[in-house]
Amino acid sequence: MKSGIRLQLSVMMFLEFFVWGAWFVTMGTFLLNNLHTSGTQVGVAYLTQSVGAIIAPFIVGLIADRFFPAQIILGILHLIGALLLWLAGHSADFETFYPLLLLYMILYMPTLALVNSISFRQMDDPAKKFPAIRVWGTIGWIVAGLTIGWLAWEKQNTLALTFQMAAVASGLLGLLSFTLPNTPPLKKGQKVSIGGLLGLDALRLLKRRSYLLFFLASVAICIPLAFYYNFTNPFLNEVGMASAAGKQSLGQMSEFLFMLLMPLFFARLGVKKMLALGMLAWVIRYVFFAYGDVGANYWMLIGGIVLHGICYDFFFVTGQIYTDAHAGEQFKSAAQGLITLATYGVGMLIGYLISGPIVDAWKTGESSHDWTTIWLIPAGIALVVLLLFLLLFKEGHAEKNITMEKAG
Template identity: 60%
Template sequence: MKNKVRVQLCLMMFLEFFIWGAWFVTLGTFLGNNLKATDGEIALAFSTQSWGAIIAPFVIGIIADRYFNAERILGILHLLGAVLMYFMYESTEFSGFYILVLGYMILYMPTLALVNSVSFNQMKNPAKEFSMVRVFGTLGWITAGLSISYVFYWDHGTNIDQGLLKNTFLMTAIASLILGVFSFMLPKTPPRAAKSEKFNIKEILGLDSLRLFKDRNFSIFFISSVLICIPLAFYYQNANPFLVEMGMENPTGKMTIGQGSEILFMLLLPYFFTKFGFKKTILVAMAAWVVRYVLFAFGDAEGLGVSLLLGIALHGICYDFFFVSGQIYTDSKAGEKFKSSAQGLITLATYGVGMLIGFWIAGKISTAYLLNDGKHVWETIWLYPAGFALVVFVLFAIFFKTEKIDYRS
């Protein structure tokens, strides 16, 4: 791969995840403080990610794979997204905002697959080259969080009260506009399927891989993947509002510790996976979810807030050791014919169905433990996902039988 192309792909990935991290992390805080949204309404807003994940395969399977270059669709989606982001910046009530965020996530979620397609199309050996490009996405997310907390100070108490947190949407609109224009300069990635090729709804939704459920271990893993997304939804939806309510300074910037740990544990994963095997790796991830939420339940922001920072830092283990290991496991079980459809099925089940359920439950529980003064009983709220993750841990430990997985770095 030429250096010019590598730079283009790295910048594309940086902007792609800068855009997501620039508004999604602080969404709950913005909605509660700026639009006076209820916990149930906040859950509805976050669940748009799941609806986007459910609809995304149709966008990729019907349009990108058959009719237009991936980089052009990427550009159009981000240009449209920039417009919606600007209107979200101007929003003053939740009802109008919800329509906008739903439309935006339907546009944005397909771009996650499109940036991968553009990248893979330029690589001779994706297994070795992709990680060095993808890491710039994590750096983009980190840069967005640090900018909000340490450059613009939008998540400081007084600035939140003044409504400055809405500027995250304006910043995202500008970044989305830049990526939209830049996408048309990316290397060409033509459609993979012929226009005349028969439309296959089963392949688009990953239903071709349903035969994998004949394997008892895969069925248990699949169910566990859906269930573990319920406590994951609690983190995405509640972490930033929780830290703000606890009085932590620069919460958005400090949450980037989680993305920093992602990079570290991504590097450690191949060793851990080959040394201890798939089952133990997954169990460590599930245990980390339990520990994280216990730390949140009983920690405080006084002094350095070490317990809360440790909970944030566990994100790398929670995410990498479960989801990346799960992708490797799914790839090994699917075989050559069903690799793509199996990965699509897992994505649809986790980011789609699993997190949709999780956001709904998180909203219900947060509402149940909301006090009259607008504060939450966070100790009790965090014990719910901790307990749920513990149940999934026990069930997986009992019913999933140890097996050797072929891992190739």
Template identity: 60%
Template sequence: MKLNIRVRLSTMMFLEFFVWSAWYVTMGTYLGSNLGASDQEISLAFTTQSIGAIIAPFLVGLIADRYFPAQRILGIIHLIGAWLMYQLYQSEDFATFFPLILGYMILFMPTLALVNSISFNQMNNPEKEFSVVRVWGTIGWIAAGFLISAFAWDSKAGLESGMLKNTWLMASYLSLALGIFSMTLPNTPPRAGRADKFKLSEAIGLDALSLLKDKNFAIFFLSSILICIPLAFYYQNASPFLTEIGVENSTGKMAIGQMSEVLFMLALPIFFSRFGVKKTLIVAMLAWAFRYLFFALGDAESGVWLLLIGIALHGVCYDFFFVTGQIYTDAHAGEKYKSSAQGLITLATYGVGMLIGFWIAGMISDFYSDMHGNHQWKSIWLIPSGISVLVLLFFMTLFRDDKIKH
């Protein structure tokens, strides 16, 4: 791949994940402090990600794969997204906010597949070349977090003055830039002809349901759905939690999680080849249980180190479970169900699993809060820690170690 192409694809990835991180990390804090949203309303806002993940295969399969080049669809979506982000910036109550964020996420979630498609189309050796491009997405996510904390939008003074709403304006400007930039990306023509029949079962992975006849894969599949319940607690509650207990520059500190993601991504191949699928997944679930335990025991003063360790464990939690799971699914599915199996796992985790997780997290947060919006965070965090332990015990008991077939 030519240097010019690599730079353009890396820039695309940087902007894609910068735009997402610019508002997603702090949305829970923003809704509570700026719009006075309840915990259940905040939960409802986060479920739009799951709704978008469920609808994404339809949009990609019906439109991007059949009628228009992927880079043009990406550009149009981000141009519309820029307008929606600006409308969100101007929202003054949750009733106005929710339909806008729902519309945005239905459009945005398919772009995660589009940027991958555009990248793979330019690569001769994706196994070696893709990670070099994709890592710039993680850097973009980190950069947005650092910038928000550098501007002190997430500080106590920033929250009191309502400055956190500027995250939506920043996301709007960057989405506009990415929309325009996308039109200059290398051409990625539709993969399917207009006359080719669209198969819904293939788009959302239903073709791969036959894989669940294998008990081992069925245990992994169910564990993947269940572990997304505690994952949802982190996405929904981490920023409001850190802000409420008085951790300064909380968004920048949360970017430590993405830094660890880069490091553990590099460590994963070594760990995976040495210890195998089962032990790698067990380590990931153990890390989930410990991260929430650290959150329950930590505080903004002498216990801040526990919070930072909990954030840093994100790399182990995410990479060791989801990336390992993708590798295991790919190897288990075989040539016939490779695409369908990945679609099924994505639908099950980001769709069904996190949809359930956001609902439970909202209900638990609401139960452990008072009329002034203060939370009993220790009780809240012990629940996803306990769920992680239960999922771990279920997995350890029933899953037998599987050898990856090359």
């Protein structure tokens, strides 16, 4: 890969995840403290991510795979998104905020598949080269969290500024997208079917038993993940952790380290063990949160945050590489959209629906909760998913070939 293209893709990944991390981590705290919502409303707000993820494969399959270059679509979506984020930051109540957020996430979630597709199309060996590009997304998320902590927006109760910061970054990425390497649609001019127009061609991947089990595991494990995204920042602020958003960036620092080590782990462990270790880390993380505090067990809070590197890289990045290896050349964008649907879509949709009412049910005061019980619930769900995955998932020739490629 030419150094110029590598730089462009790295900047693209940095801004893609800076935009997301700039407001997503602290939105729960913003809603509870600024707009005075309930836990259920926080869950409904985060649920917009799932709505966007469910729609994403259709947008990608309909447009990016057939009609327009991926980088052009990416630019347009981020420019519109910048306006929506700016307006959301000026919302005075949840009723005004929610429609703006919903529309924004419908436009943003397809961009996750688009940046992956643009990157993979420039690589002859994505398994080896993608982690070095994707890690810049992690750096972007880290910088966003550290910026919020450094500016003390949580302490000053000025988290509306996070949406404005994200809006500026989104506008910049929108403009830069038009300079990215041309990524034309691979299926342009081909006979169009209804399934193809809707991006459903990638569903043929589910005919393979190993990929079907991976897909189902992706859906199930993202149910407990929704608890982390929804309520970690409100939880840490409630128990008294200073600069919680800045501390949470330790998770992305861990992600950065493990991203760089991904090829080595892949070569030694293979697909199944990588995915299983990612799930196990989620179980341990939630147990740490359940029993951690800002006193003697402060290390458990930090440990739960730091485990994010294994939680995310070993499952999500492994899954993206695994999906790319299974997808044919004609369906790479749709395949990335499919895995986005499974994880950020269906799985987290269920998680967002149940996490808010659970947090409300274990509320113990005006602004306090029984966090031990709350966190043990997603820990139990993740443990069940892990055990079923270990029992049912079998590595076939395709999975072993991916491992051999990493070793090579």
